[in-house]
Amino acid sequence: MIEFDEQKKRLVLKLVYYGPALSGKTTNLLTLHDQLSLDGRGELMLLDTAEDRTIYFDLLPFFYVSPSGMKIKLKVYTVPGQVRHDATRKAVLQRADGVVFVADSHAAQMSVNFESFDNLEKNLSMVGLSIERLPLVLQFNKRDLPDIVPDDDIRRAWGPTGLPVFMASALKGWGVLETFQEILGLTFDAVNARHGLTARFGVEREVFLSEILRVQQ
Amino acid sequence: MNKGKPQISFVVGEDRCLAEIISRTEIEPLLRSLVKAGPVWAVVLDEDRLPLCRQGDDRPLEKLREISHPLLVEGEPQGMLVIAFDPLACGGAEALALLARDALQLTITNNLKRMLTTEMHTSIVQESYDQLVETNQRLTKSEGRYRELALQLERKVEERTTELQKAYSRMLQQEKLAAVGGLAAGMAHEINNPNGFVHSNISTLGRYVERMKEMLNFYQLLIAANTPLQQMREDTEQRRRTLKLEVVFSDTAALLEQSLEGTDRIARIVADLKAFSHVDERGDSDADLNVELERILSVLAPQIPPGTAITKGLQRLPPFGCNPGLLSQAFFNIIQNAIQSRSEGLQLNIYSENPGDEIVIRIADNGCGIPVDNLYRVFEPFFSTREVGCGTGMGLAVAREIIKGTGGNIEIESEEGSGTTVTVRLPNRNLAAIKVNHE
Numbered sequence: 001m002i003e004f005d006e007q008k009k010r011l012v013l014k015l016v017y018y019g020p021a022l023s024g025k026t027t028n029l030l031t032l033h034d035q036l037s038l039d040g041r042g043e044l045m046l047l048d049t050a051e052d053r054t055i056y057f058d059l060l061p062f063f064y065v066s067p068s069g070m071k072i073k074l075k076v077y078t079v080p081g082q083v084r085h086d087a088t089r090k091a092v093l094q095r096a097d098g099v100v101f102v103a104d105s106h107a108a109q110m111s112v113n114f115e116s117f118d119n120l121e122k123n124l125s126m127v128g129l130s131i132e133r134l135p136l137v138l139q140f141n142k143r144d145l146p147d148i149v150p151d152d153d154i155r156r157a158w159g160p161t162g163l164p165v166f167m168a169s170a171l172k173g174w175g176v177l178e179t180f181q182e183i184l185g186l187t188f189d190a191v192n193a194r195h196g197l198t199a200r201f202g203v204e205r206e207v208f209l210s211e212i213l214r215v216q217q
Numbered sequence: 218m219n220k221g222k223p224q225i226s227f228v229v230g231e232d233r234c235l236a237e238i239i240s241r242t243e244i245e246p247l248l249r250s251l252v253k254a255g256p257v258w259a260v261v262l263d264e265d266r267l268p269l270c271r272q273g274d275d276r277p278l279e280k281l282r283e284i285s286h287p288l289l290v291e292g293e294p295q296g297m298l299v300i301a302f303d304p305l306a307c308g309g310a311e312a313l314a315l316l317a318r319d320a321l322q323l324t325i326t327n328n329l330k331r332m333l334t335t336e337m338h339t340s341i342v343q344e345s346y347d348q349l350v351e352t353n354q355r356l357t358k359s360e361g362r363y364r365e366l367a368l369q370l371e372r373k374v375e376e377r378t379t380e381l382q383k384a385y386s387r388m389l390q391q392e393k394l395a396a397v398g399g400l401a402a403g404m405a406h407e408i409n410n411p412n413g414f415v416h417s418n419i420s421t422l423g424r425y426v427e428r429m430k431e432m433l434n435f436y437q438l439l440i441a442a443n444t445p446l447q448q449m450r451e452d453t454e455q456r457r458r459t460l461k462l463e464v465v466f467s468d469t470a471a472l473l474e475q476s477l478e479g480t481d482r483i484a485r486i487v488a489d490l491k492a493f494s495h496v497d498e499r500g501d502s503d504a505d506l507n508v509e510l511e512r513i514l515s516v517l518a519p520q521i522p523p524g525t526a527i528t529k530g531l532q533r534l535p536p537f538g539c540n541p542g543l544l545s546q547a548f549f550n551i552i553q554n555a556i557q558s559r560s561e562g563l564q565l566n567i568y569s570e571n572p573g574d575e576i577v578i579r580i581a582d583n584g585c586g587i588p589v590d591n592l593y594r595v596f597e598p599f600f601s602t603r604e605v606g607c608g609t610g611m612g613l614a615v616a617r618e619i620i621k622g623t624g625g626n627i628e629i630e631s632e633e634g635s636g637t638t639v640t641v642r643l644p645n646r647n648l649a650a651i652k653v654n655h656e
Contacts, residue, residue, distance in 0.1 A: 042292010
């Protein structure tokens with residue numbers, strides 16, 4: 001959690017899209033930006049890139065104000081996936097409230113996915129977060145492409161982790177909202193359990209989710 | 218990671234207030250031009266509605282119209298641009314306000330991006346630097362440890378070398394004792410043999426002396442009784458025959474001769490043994506190696522299998538400066554191996570020569586030989602093919618050490634089943650030469 005000021009009734013949360021290089025993390029954010037209503041969100045901020053690859057991070061902010069006046073700001077980040085930007089990934093992961101792991105569905109990318117997931121686990125523990133407790137959702141992206149690992153195989157390989165798994169094509173625009181909704185719900189539940197958002201501040205889960213997830217008309 | 222060290226702490230996502238992102242000096246020129254273009258005043262307010270920068274006149278508000286636009290930070294309204302204008306005097310104020318808002322918004326967004334990238338960059342550089350410092354410290358520490366280890370290792374090697382040298386001299390002593398012990402068994406037999414017949418000869422001589430005493434007593438008796446001469450001649454003749462004194466006399470000489478020969482033999486054996494062990498000598502002296510070889514052969518004589526043909530080709534050698542006790546130990550070991558190489562039909566050849574500036578001694582046998590696989594190991598300490606208890610495995614190892622110690626070398630050629638030749642080459646030097654070299 002980035003900030004929680006009870007006096008000012010202000011809460012700033014951080015979600016991070018993690019995963020190997022070129023798995024579609026930025027495309028996820030672009031799709032959210034395109035599909036969700038401008039009312040509940042800010043502009044997508046893309047920091048400097050090199051050859052169209054993220055080298056720092058991308059940021060898409062969301063806002064929600066509860067009837068009781070509780071202001072919740074949700075900052076959704078991507079990390080650079082290339083191995084060499086590990087320090088940046090670690091910096092972006094700091095104080096994250098939830099992580100979406102975007103995996104590449106291509107058959108040749110499975111070991112790369114595992115490596116990146118290991119890297120996530122290592123970096124989480126380095127910034128003092130526990131992969132066991134942190135809300136975490138898996139997304140297998142690029143389902144629209146040929147030569148992908150079948151659903152069954154993915155569920156067999158990743159099912160034992162107990163993590164929610166989503167199939168998506170960020171480029172075609174499907175599966176992205178579902179993934180986001182899941183991590184949003186899990187993150188809300190985790191923060192609610194710790195800080196009593198509903199009990200103390202009257203923030204209702206379903207209202208919060210539907211406000212953030214308002215689809216553009 | 219680096220406790221107690223000042224560090225830039227930066228968390229991606231921390232909110233920034235407007236004053237941190239955009240400075241007064243950036244806003245001021247914009248507002249000034251804005252006011253010049255018509256509006257009476259313009260102000261930028263921060264998130265707490267406090268003015269960050271203001272330009273223009275303070276005129277009563279009722280005559281003026283106000284336009285305000287929010288300023289967004291990360292999409293969230295955090296500040297406000299407010300302009301006031303006289304609706305009668307200033308046309309197009311809305312357009313001016315929008316233009317100014319866009320200009321401010323662009324500056325804010327760009328500044329924020331720059332701040333984020335700079336902070337991110339700085340924190341990454343700092344982290345990498347910290348890691349390098351840490352790695353460097355670790356390397357320095359491990360280098361120190363290795364240096365210490367190396368020092369310890371040197372000391373250990375020195376200690377072990379000293380121990381090894383001590384063990385080696387102990388081993389030489391033990392090897393010598395073992396050889397003397399082995400010799401003693403053979404020698405005992407050699408000495409017992411003459412000792413046995415000298416003993417038996419002396420008992421026989423004792424009995425002979427008794428008979429002679431009896432004869433002399435008989436004479437005295439006859440004389441005392443004034444026996445007539447003729448009678449005396451007959452009686453004594455009779456007694457001489459009874460006592461077989463003719464045989465006794467002739468045998469006595471033989472017995473004495475034999476016994477003296479026996480004691481001489483014992484004396485010679487003892488002398489050989491003493492000379493071989495060089496017990497009376499200390500340190501180096503000039504030795505005639507041929508004499509040493511002969512002596513070794515004689516002390517080994519009891520161990521030489523019967524029917525052995527020994528061929529000696531010993532040419533005159535110059536005196537060789539060495540510790541004779543040690544060097545004869547070396548040759549003893551080599552010759553003993555040759556003797557043990559075959560239990561019958563042994564041919565043992567011992568040659569010495571002095572071609573030019575070296576002394577060459579060659580000991581060859583027609584014994585069992587050494588298998589090729591073992592040939593390169595024969596000089597290894599404790600390498601032995603003999604049964605446990607029958608060999609120390611030190612013989613050739615000791616021989617080589619001794620010979621190397623005199624500046625010489627030892628070579629061994631062998632063919633399994635047909636025999637072994639050991640060649641020892643020694644430098645041509647006497648004691649005087651060694652002393653000159655040392656000075």
